[in-house]
Amino acid sequence: AGHLSYAIVGYTTVYPFYAFPYSKRLRISQVLILPPYQRRGHGAQLLNAIYNDAKARTGYHKQIKDITVETPSPEFSVVRDITDLRNIIEHKLFDAQLPSTLSSEQAQEVMTKLLLSEKQTRHLFEVAQFIVYRQDPQRYTQFRLATKRRLYIKYRDWLENYESGVDRKEELQDIFEEEIEQRYTLIAASVPNYFVPSPSF
16 A cells, blocks of 8 residues: 655634624735645645635634735735635626626625625726726726726825826836736636626627
8 A cells, every 4th residue: 555645735824803893804814835835726725725614614703704815925916816716706706797897796795605805806806807808909998097097096105206297107007017917917817718798888
């Protein structure tokens, strides 16, 4: 008979916090996959193990509102987005024929079933929009403009350091390419081909 051996692949630390009024919020503080085992899907497996453990709890521990991440690295943010979007697709929580907006009811369903925060849920909807709209030049232009408005608000203090409007626009475009196009393209390549464009009117 073969010899069965075990090895530590990685670890994570998760802390509970109070969430108003009667719930708790789990916060992932650290995730580490040891170098020999990286890029093999173990990070996603570990993240799903946290989700599954949280959803399986009973009694007092059942009152978990959502699971968040404490200042995630860019690499872990991508792993998290891919994992969460795959779970959304698996449970068909976003319509395959993606609507132009995410209703409060749809967002709440995702948040309840997958224990995601509202911020993460709406972020994933934006990723799904990118996947669909990049196939349609007119819709992608609308998506790009709307996303740049959001990014301008997020980085307002930084962008206002540029006196020239031209320089400010160029910097905003650089942010869009790095934070949206590059990252979302990477995510899109790692999720099933699920979303289809809705009819144009």
